Amino acid sequence: GESVGLHLPTLSVQEGDNSIINCAYSNSASDYFIWYKQESGKGPQFIIDIRSNMDKRQGQRVTVLLNKTVKHLSLQIAATQPGDSAVYFCAENGDTGRRALTFGSGTRLQVQP
């Protein structure tokens, strides 16, 4: 079936560096994408979303880029901090019949002090 996947299971960066987390999706009908952050023992926390009629959206220290041509989504975190250490999931909402979010398997971000 349709799926959302991530390229790298673990990403290690130095504090203060920029982080880029990538995600590939396969459902060309997807029209809405979300990035979530999940810390140990907690539920996923909404970070930023983007609709398919956009290719870039910025938040506070985060930017999401969408490339529909190659079905690729990325999350950029500027000046990464120790508090950014978590598992990051991309999710899509493209199957309107199911009205569900489809999540990838996640990327663990480790920030080294």
Added chain:
Amino acid sequence: ETGVTQSPTHLIKTRGQQVTLRCSSQSGHNTVSWYQQALGQGPQFIFQYYREEENGRGNFPPRFSGLQFPNYSSELNVNALELDDSALYLCASSSGQREQYFGPGTRLTVT
């Protein structure tokens, strides 16, 4: 904090038993979605409730059922528990179909 609460936090059950998990949605949200998250994986959609009606279902057997109440809180019921049902069960609330806010989850262990 999202304002979405779930109870209980942790639960241990035996194979074949039944379990009920509860979720209170964020104020103003009329849609509740349930997800199952196995260890080391992303959440998997179970089903969604909108205004007390099931509004979409994932690939889960009928022994997974739910309810939504007039105040938009929700229950997830699982009958005939199996070992593979051990997971973190997440509830997410939203106003409509888009941005979903998750609760902290209920950790279910089936022995």
